[in-house]
Amino acid sequence: MASGLAIILFFGILSGFNNKAEAQANLNVNAAGAILVDGKTGQVLYEKNADSLLGIASMSKMMTEYILLDSIKQGKVKWDQTYNVSDLAYKISQNRSLSNVPLRRDGKYKIRDLYQAMAIYSANGATIALAETIAGSETNFLKMMNSYAKKLGIKDYKFVNCSGLNNKDYQGMQPSGTGPDEENQMSARGLATLAFHLINDFPDVLKTSSIPSKTFIEGTKMDNWNWMLPSLVYGYQGMDGLKTGTTDYAGYCFTGTAMRDGKRFITVVQNATDGSGNGGYKARFDETRKMMDYAFSNYSKEQIVPKNYQVKGHNTVKVVNGKSKEVAISTNAPLTMTVQNGEQKNYQPVLVLEKSKLNKNGELNAPIKKGETIGYLTVQPKNGEKINFLTADGQKRLSADVVATQDVEKANGFVLMMRGIGGFFGNLFGGIGSTVKGWF
Template structure:
């Protein structure tokens, strides 16, 4: 097939410029994407590797939920507390639920502590359960990141803590001053895959408060959940992160009227350049307000759309000498208000289906794919997505609209004879004209 016109590595020239003008996000890095397709709507330093702190735990969540799905770990499985998990859990300066040295805890309870309260020792416990040690788990994290197509990342522990907080017990092969880093685009891609591959994570991530064990209450650090101090309508996830190195960071997601957006801010500040809990939520709110107010899903091309000038293709050896073609399904895309007119269809024909003369060979079945249509901005800009799969959301197959049976030998013979005499008549006519 001809080369794909729409690559997933480029921006639209329209929405990007307007978003950058309307949004002045105070953060070292930020990104705003469509939660269903991964379409990128705004970005700032999106490919810079920055600190992520406890947003690291999204990768631990992904690996755990995958292990649960595949039956390698059970929710009611019991964990016996290791020396490392116990030591970390007793550090009152870190986000933790205290673990008893002789205690046993269910994986589900540890998962909830991690997802709701960002409990670090509980996260280490999960890593040890899955991989035997946090050292082994860190390798799994980096391998999974590569598998998910992430770039500009490095995981050195399962929690997002500064390695120095491990007090010499950090994962083997990592230095005491090492930090987890990811780019905003990779953080968004991880969040996108997490909530789409394991949507059940949002039920836990959206829990405002929960009791771990009697006397240990866990309050969610995502203060944008609707019932909390910076409540935002539709907010149901996903993960905060705060360290001196990473600053105040947050991966948020909210859904209204069926439309979901994902945001990432790393090292967020206020207008005066000061970081803080409020700053990261204010900058997130800024992006979400812009998205919900200015974007909506629109039908760009309807089902059975026919491209002007390409409504039929020629057919060889068929009962008909041409076949009608149209799109198999509509193309819908999230668009900035008033932006629909700025896009045009691009028809990409599958040349492997054609003869040397550029025709389709009969027989042809109705619904048979002959190419595809994708969208291109009229100014030549491209649409950007987090994943190659997302890019396919703005393309549709072009198929045959009818059956074309192969002509029998008699019809083909008569066509040949007709062609012969047509050519002969043309030759005689030319000769006669030459006499005069």
């Protein structure tokens, strides 16, 4: 059993998958790259040119946010520690043609204030300040960005700075080893993967990304560039993140996320345009709205199997060295899934027992505690297709734990000895019986 025990149980007939393909074809997102995913599991619901390396502009800051929040979690950086402004951060922050809060050369700024400037206003000088705080220099921070991208399972990317600016805006002070006109790149799938990890690993990021306007400590008003926040000009119900990006090279880009009725979706558009092929702020939000409307209108959160569900014919697992020779198993919670409307019966449950719990004969070893996790129940389409997930553990995220429903104590030595003796004589007489039958 190379990957655990999988048992597939069919219930119902195949139907409805063609409707999904037709709906996706009619979506027609005007962008160089686009993707729509379920925010809980990372299931890919729509994609267009999602693996091409394209410009990402200030959406790069999602990686800086992730690394900062992880550094805070690990205690390497503290929210209330202060930063002394470097020449680079000062110089970039004074360029008002870029998105910035101007930093004083002699100023000292708390990490939380710089983080809010980055997450709300996409402030570039503040972003560089955070990178320097975490890694000592932006050049060192680039190494961390690459390391984190690999760790998060992002495959298509290229980082040349922490901010998403074109390196020409650094005026010769760009990170060591990068070209003077280079710019960050990533695929739509990579951006969705980054956003998925960001909001699931650090959900409090949405408390900041959803702030429509805030004043920086020195009086600079910071208006959120995400104009799809409910109170802003292209307001969308449930929108609470995440990051815009715009450069001449990348075009108009946006990674958005919204939640309604317990359903969360993540969208990415790169180099979005209108129906005439013209880019613009409105275009990136219109194309995002198109995907969000499709998701919220066509998908619902459905229960595939209930709590305490037992797979017919596989409601127990054999046990060795126990007072009982088997243990009953069931799900400890309902298994819910975001599915296209009316398609919940097109999925079948799949039982996966954890390989590490089983011996070579597929048996559990006593003792076993009631409530102990034995494996998990997940789902697959009945038509044999695989569900497309952003991350390697996506299938596991779409699951409910399967647990033992009772205790099984380890049998004492005498019981085990008698079972051994019984087994020996059973095998002996079975062999004799086979030999005798052979005589006739």
